[in-house]
Amino acid sequence: MTQNIKIRLGTRRSPLAMVQAEETRNRLCEAHGWELSAVQLVPVTASGDKVQDRPLADIGGKALWTKELDQWLAEGTIDAAVHSLKDVETIRPAELTIAAILPRADKADRLIGAESLAALRPGAVIGTSAPRRAAQALHMRPDCTVVSLRGNVATRLAKLAAGEVDATFLAAAGLDRLGQGTTGHSLDVEHWLPAPAQGAIAVECRTNDAAALAALAALDHAPSRAEVMAERALLLALGGTCHSSIAVLCNLKGQELHMRAALFSPDGAERVEAEARFAAGDAQAPALLAQELLSRASAAITDCFAAS
Numbered sequence: 535m536t537q538n539i540k541i542r543l544g545t546r547r548s549p550l551a552m553v554q555a556e557e558t559r560n561r562l563c564e565a566h567g568w569e570l571s572a573v574q575l576v577p578v579t580a581s582g583d584k585v586q587d588r589p590l591a592d593i594g595g596k597a598l599w600t601k602e603l604d605q606w607l608a609e610g611t612i613d614a615a616v617h618s619l620k621d622v623e624t625i626r627p628a629e630l631t632i633a634a635i636l637p638r639a640d641k642a643d644r645l646i647g648a649e650s651l652a653a654l655r656p657g658a659v660i661g662t663s664a665p666r667r668a669a670q671a672l673h674m675r676p677d678c679t680v681v682s683l684r685g686n687v688a689t690r691l692a693k694l695a696a697g698e699v700d701a702t703f704l705a706a707a708g709l710d711r712l713g714q715g716t717t718g719h720s721l722d723v724e725h726w727l728p729a730p731a732q733g734a735i736a737v738e739c740r741t742n743d744a745a746a747l748a749a750l751a752a753l754d755h756a757p758s759r760a761e762v763m764a765e766r767a768l769l770l771a772l773g774g775t776c777h778s779s780i781a782v783l784c785n786l787k788g789q790e791l792h793m794r795a796a797l798f799s800p801d802g803a804e805r806v807e808a809e810a811r812f813a814a815g816d817a818q819a820p821a822l823l824a825q826e827l828l829s830r831a832s833a834a835i836t837d838c839f840a841a842s
């Protein structure tokens with residue numbers, strides 16, 4: 535049976551990454567009528583998972599999530615790689631192509647440890663290593679303290695349970711996929727904007743691998759692709775780095791994308807927001823929105839951007 539492997543699918547080894555890889559395998563097999571054994575999961579421990587004690591932004595950024603899988607694709611060890619698109623650098627090597635975006639899950643963040651930001655005790659300690667979550671929390675609750683909290687979902691929940699922090703944020707998509715749909719309190723996406731591409735799973739393959747491209751194309755969900763590619767176009771135009779706080783919500787309504795984005799200073803004191811409506815596939819509109827945001831932002835915000 536195992537002789538008949540059609541696709542070797544690389545994935546990070548974390549429980550969430552493995553669940554996402556299994557979902558991808560199931561969809562591939564269903565789309566093509568394959569036995570499950572036709573897709574071989576090939577796990578790797580990514581650099582980003584090895585260093586747990588420092589914020590990702592300080593140790594090399596998002597590239598640490600994809601480095602090993604990128605190399606395995608280049609060497610032909612695997613045929614495709616599954617990623618949380620939120621964790622994938624905006625500029626990818628030309629040799630690699632995002633061949634499929636799976637139907638996007640819940641875009642919201644959940645707050646764990648309190649029913650709402652307002653319900654946190656005065657001076658509460660919030661654990662998060664994401665600049666967006668830190669700045670957005672401090673914007674609403676300047677009395678709170680933010681400390682770095684890294685590790686996979688289970689590790690972060692354990693640190694919260696151990697009392698290291700009063701509260702933390704996790705993506706609803708990740709919690710749901712791990713069977714933790716009742717953990718935490720969903721934050722309304724209209725008021726607490728998510729990260730670019732939050733909740734989206736991307737599958738990459740070699741740009742010159744026609745067979746893999748064709749097999750993965752069957753999984754691509756066009757509405758999800760329209761949203762996340764517009765969000766990534768905004769990120770690219772902003773010149774966002776791991777230190778910048780970028781929050782964006784893009785919803786496809788019919789043929790039109792409704793995008794709302796906000797930038798924050800690291801301490802949360804400053805916030806600029808703008809919105810736009812444009813046709814799906816319009817590559818200029820997100821760039822214009824980026825220019826509008828940057829033009830209205832103070833130095834405390836623009837210092838965290840490469841493009842300014």
Ligand SMILES: NCc1[nH]cc(CCC(=O)O)c1CC(=O)O
Nearest residue numbers: 618620704705707708732733734
């Ligand atoms: N930064 C880690 C990461 N990357 C993707 C997810 C969750 C799934 C997703 O947003 O697609 C998470 C965990 C989290 O932010 O809570």
